[in-house]
Amino acid sequence: MGKPDGFLLYQRHEDGERACEARIQDYDEIRVSSGPENRRKQAARCMNCGVPYCQSAIKLNGMVTGCPLHNLIPEWNDHIYRGHDEHALHRLLKMNPFPEFTGRVCPALCEKACINGCDGDPVTIRDNERWLAETGFAQNLITPADIPVRSEKKVAVVGSGPAGLAAAYRLNIRSHHVTVYERDENPGGLLMYGIPNMKLDKKVIQRRTELMAAEGVTFVTSTAVGQDISMDQLLQQYDAVILACGARQARMPAVEGIEETGGVIKAVDYLSETTRHIPSLPAVSAEGKNVVILGGGDTGNDCVATAIRQKCASVTQIEMMPAPPAERRDDNPWPEWPKVLKTDYGQEEAIHVFGHDPRVFSKTVTTLIKEENRLKAVEIADIHFEDGRPVISEERETIPCDLLIIAAGFTGCEPGLPLSAGIELTKRNTVASAEGSYQTNVPAVFSCGDMHRGASLVVWAIREGLECARKVDEWLMGYTNLI
Numbered sequence: 001m002g003k004p005d006g007f008l009l010y011q012r013h014e015d016g017e018r019a020c021e022a023r024i025q026d027y028d029e030i031r032v033s034s035g036p037e038n039r040r041k042q043a044a045r046c047m048n049c050g051v052p053y054c055q056s057a058i059k060l061n062g063m064v065t066g067c068p069l070h071n072l073i074p075e076w077n078d079h080i081y082r083g084h085d086e087h088a089l090h091r092l093l094k095m096n097p098f099p100e101f102t103g104r105v106c107p108a109l110c111e112k113a114c115i116n117g118c119d120g121d122p123v124t125i126r127d128n129e130r131w132l133a134e135t136g137f138a139q140n141l142i143t144p145a146d147i148p149v150r151s152e153k154k155v156a157v158v159g160s161g162p163a164g165l166a167a168a169y170r171l172n173i174r175s176h177h178v179t180v181y182e183r184d185e186n187p188g189g190l191l192m193y194g195i196p197n198m199k200l201d202k203k204v205i206q207r208r209t210e211l212m213a214a215e216g217v218t219f220v221t222s223t224a225v226g227q228d229i230s231m232d233q234l235l236q237q238y239d240a241v242i243l244a245c246g247a248r249q250a251r252m253p254a255v256e257g258i259e260e261t262g263g264v265i266k267a268v269d270y271l272s273e274t275t276r277h278i279p280s281l282p283a284v285s286a287e288g289k290n291v292v293i294l295g296g297g298d299t300g301n302d303c304v305a306t307a308i309r310q311k312c313a314s315v316t317q318i319e320m321m322p323a324p325p326a327e328r329r330d331d332n333p334w335p336e337w338p339k340v341l342k343t344d345y346g347q348e349e350a351i352h353v354f355g356h357d358p359r360v361f362s363k364t365v366t367t368l369i370k371e372e373n374r375l376k377a378v379e380i381a382d383i384h385f386e387d388g389r390p391v392i393s394e395e396r397e398t399i400p401c402d403l404l405i406i407a408a409g410f411t412g413c414e415p416g417l418p419l420s421a422g423i424e425l426t427k428r429n430t431v432a433s434a435e436g437s438y439q440t441n442v443p444a445v446f447s448c449g450d451m452h453r454g455a456s457l458v459v460w461a462i463r464e465g466l467e468c469a470r471k472v473d474e475w476l477m478g479y480t481n482l483i
């Protein structure tokens with residue numbers, strides 16, 4: 001700890017965001033970095049606690065608190081404060097291969113566990129992380145690793161989201177020959193075609209995958225395993241196969257006709273097609289439409305922000321659960337993840353444009369009102385839960401709707417590929433493996449990320465990818481020196 005009284009001297013000062021009026025005119029990133037002077041002060045606020053909950057990832061009350069990657073946060077904050085940026089970067093990269101992703105999109109589980117957060121002002125860990133990663137790139141400190149000796153082993157990774165990328169990165173650095181198969185036209189998974197450009201510029205992903213390619217990873221894009229190449233072929237050509245295909249099965253609400261009605265779209269389809277067409281509009285756009293988003297979570301918020309950029313006529317975000325409290329409840333103390341109401345960037349933009357929060361809580365869509373199979377309005381009703389069962393009120397309200405976006409969560413992986421290869425799934429529709437092994441019932445096949453864990457977060461996908469790589473290395477070599 002460079003400055004013992006740093007947390008008393010300096011206030012928390014987060015990186016800013018572009019003003020709503022300016023940022024809704026484009027799809028550029030909304031966060032604006034503050035310079036090194038502020039970063040050093042923010043790093044000085046870290047107290048290097050005896051028990052750094054921020055990096056511990058301990059389970060409290062059924063939820064993990066702190067960084068799942070065990071990022072060495074107090075160490076690199078200390079180096080940032082002292083101006084030793086290269087040392088800081090080394091310590092950051094020790095645990096996190098892709099800080100430029102997490103520094104942008106991670107919900108910062110670390111900050112919720114920071115002891116400075118007891119008074120509401122945790123260290124700006126995520127901003128510090130992003131700044132350090134970008135400083136590393138700007139100063140040419142992050143360059144392709146030279147891998148002088150190669151093993152004889154070949155590994156195929158199916159899926160290039162953060163889990164597949166993390167596994168590929170580590171196995172390649174370990175000297176194995178790694179090929180990543182991706183059915184989309186570009187690598188990145190939901191980083192590329194899910195999370196909007198406003199949060200994560202797609203050039204950031206391209207920069208990383210180009211770096212990995214320069215390090216020796218082969219990317220085979222526009223190739224769906226199971227269609228363009230079979231699992232049998234992969235198993236013949238490679239010593240091990242890692243399935244990291246994500247958990248893309250959208251949860252569809254039980255509303256009559258929802259699958260067949262024109263004007264209904266799944267959130268990931270809507271967001272990915274928008275990304276593909278920036279700066280023009282995709283075939284299904286919100287321009288001039290009354291938009292209803294079913295799902296009050298983060299994906300729904302990304303859809304709100306996207307619909308606003310497409311100049312929708314109105315936007316309503318429907319959440320079936322009640323609004324969380326504004327402040328932590330007594331039974332949800334620090335350092336647990338705070339279950340409180342947050343107003344995210346898309347909701348802020350909706351408030352700016354339409355003068356009110358787009359969210360309505362304890363509501364659900366009951367009926368689609370159509371003209372010639374095109375959506376015109378939806379009926380919504382109050383909903384509450386008794387003994388875990390939904391109870392929907394008799395009263396209905398009709399709201400105009402020409403575009404209904406389904407952002408109601410995910411129900412696990414697409415089962416076709418694993419089942420065709422005889423790979424067992426869990427009841428939650430994820431790939432089954434013994435705890436911590438990542439190995440499926442087909443010995444040469446491993447799985448990680450959302451496909452294995454269920455829909456989660458980028459930081460968890462990276463952790464699973466790294467741990468899976470370790471298990472694969474152990475299986476291939478009979479031992480491993482990966483951490």
Ligand SMILES: Cc1cc2nc3c(=O)[nH]c(=O)nc-3n(C[C@H](O)[C@H](O)[C@H](O)COP(=O)(O)OP(=O)(O)OC[C@H]3O[C@@H](n4cnc5c(N)ncnc54)[C@H](O)[C@@H]3O)c2cc1C
Nearest residue numbers: 159161162163183189190225245246449450456457458461
């Ligand atoms: C809209 C949205 C916003 C999100 N925002 C955030 C956020 O801000 N912060 C955060 O931490 N998390 C966020 N998440 C969650 C996060 O994106 C995921 O948890 C994470 O991307 C999972 O990584 P993954 O590698 O397991 O799978 P994915 O990222 O889903 O990648 C799987 C890849 O496998 C490919 N694939 C599938 N089948 C095949 C096949 N047969 N052959 C070849 N390739 C195949 C897919 O095309 C895809 O590229 C968001 C999710 C969504 C949907």
Ligand code: SF4
Nearest residue numbers: 067102106109110126
């Ligand atoms: S990866 Fe997420 S939880 Fe870990 S240090 Fe970075 S922002 Fe915090």
